[in-house]
Amino acid sequence: MKTYIVxxxxxxxGSNLARRLIKEGYKVYIIDDLSTGFLRNVPEGAMFCKADISDFKQLQMIELPDKIDCVFHLAAQSSGEASFDDPARDIDVNYKGTYNMLKLAEMKHSQRFIYTSSMSVYGxxxxxxIYIDETYNCTPISYYGSNKLASEQVISLYTRTSTIKATIFRLFNVYGPGQNxxxxxxxxxxIYMSYIMNNEPILVKGSLERFRxxxxxxxxxxxxxxxxGCPETYGEIFNVGTGLKTTVSELLRVILRVYNKEEFDQWVxxxxxxxxxxxxxxxxxxKLxxxxxxxxxxxxxxxxxxxxxxIxxxxxWWRN
Ligand SMILES: NC(=O)c1ccc[n+]([C@@H]2O[C@H](COP(=O)([O-])OP(=O)(O)OC[C@H]3O[C@@H](n4cnc5c(N)ncnc54)[C@H](O)[C@@H]3O)[C@@H](O)[C@H]2O)c1
Structure with a gap:
């Protein structure tokens, strides 16, 4: 049975990924400091290890098997906006944390390292x-984006001299069950659905013509x-998106329709x-x-x- 770290x-x-891996019969070790995650998200059957990835000493103290098949590295301060509140912490978690996980992957003889980067690297x-491929110039405009890009670079540097095969995924706007x-x-x-969940009008910070x-x-x-297990992805960087454009206004209309609230001006x-x-x-x-x-x-x-x-x-969960 293959053994993974998530x-x-x-x-x-990460919790959706771990749940699916367990369902498919794999053994999963979760490393998370619960800074923004929740214990209730940890799927049944996963081994949970509470540790801060920015502190290598904490990672070394985790009881792990000698051989890990793949490290899925998703832990992050995951907000571009919040990265401006504490840029130094963003560097610790999002950049140094990635370097630490590479070291742990090597210690555990992992052949694979899969990293969730972000579309924020493009700026x-x-x-x-507006259709951007992986060769587009990267000029991040948040500390988050800049640390994601730095992480991509440290992964390619580190794996040049190791046996680890890495794959980097630049995720676009992911949504669905399990969001905070x-x-x-x-x-x-x-964020928009949170307002509706609380029966409040949706506050949109920015133009309705923005798109994602x-x-x-x-x-x-x-x-x-x-x-x-797909060799075509080894050593490569991929965009992960649908390739479809949705404006903020279109998204809001879908949300309002699903909640049977058709009066746009009243709710936005x-x-x-x-x-x-x-x-x-x-x-x-x-490419993907x-x-x-x-x-x-x-x-x-x-x-x-x-x-x-x-929801x-x-x-x-959200009322307490
Ligand atoms: N959600 C998106 O739309 C999106 C888009 C692009 C990239 N990504 C990337 O995908 C990954 C997962 O994102 P998410 O949406 O699930 O975010 P999330 O905030 O829900 O999950 C991040 C998890 O990392 C944990 N964590 C944070 N700092 C840590 C630390 N120092 N040590 C250990 N654990 C720590 C948190 O407790 C949380 O459980 C992140 O790397 C994020 O940057 C997400």
Missing amino acids: TGGAGFI EVTGMN MLNMKQGMAS DFIHIDDVVDVLIHSE ICSGNTAGDVTGLIADNN RNALKWNAKVNIEEGIYKMKNW DETME
Whole structure:
């Protein structure tokens, strides 16, 4: 049976990934400091290890088997906006934490290291073309984006002289069940749905004409799992998005429709801006589709509908 480490496994994407790996019969060790994640997210059957990835001594103290097949490194301070509150901590977690996890992966003879980077590495896109491929110039405009880019670079440097085969995924806007509905600084869909969950008008910080490439969590988990044993992804960087453009206004209309609240002007208030925010960019996902023979399956209407059902089911979590 293969054994995996999933860092950030008490968070949104990590817990969904760990749950699927366990369901498929693998052994999973989760490393998380619970700074933004929740113990209740940790799936049954996972070994949970509470540790801060920015502190290598804590990582060395975790009881792990001698051989790990793959490290899925997802733990992060995951908000561009919050990275301006404490840039030094962002460097510790998002950059040094990645270096520490590479060292741990090598100690545990891991052949694979899969890293969730972000579309934030690209920064603001200029020019007419909004469909961005992996060769596009990286000019991050948040500490978060800059530390994600630095992590990508340290991964490629480190793996040059080791036997670890790494794959880097630049995730676009991931949404779906498992998001933190109390975090108002990360996740556009979850932030807007939090307002509706509390029966309050949605505060939109920025233009309604901004746009994003929203990808459902199930599609992202498919990519992460299938890449593990796919040699075409070794040593490569991939955009992970649907390739489809959705404006903020379109997203809001889908959310309001799913909640049977059709009066847009009554439910949406636009005011201010968000630090480190961009107008928009869409994933050119050709490289990923060719390498993995993958296509996104969940459309935005269906995805938001599934998410609403999950929010309804977990309502008491968010009220206490
Ligand atoms: N959600 C998105 O749309 C999106 C987009 C692009 C990239 N990503 C990346 O995907 C990964 C997962 O994101 P997410 O949305 O699940 O975020 P999340 O905040 O829900 O999960 C991150 C997890 O990491 C843990 N963590 C934070 N600091 C830690 C530390 N020092 N030591 C150990 N654990 C720590 C948190 O407790 C949390 O459980 C992150 O690397 C994020 O940057 C996410």
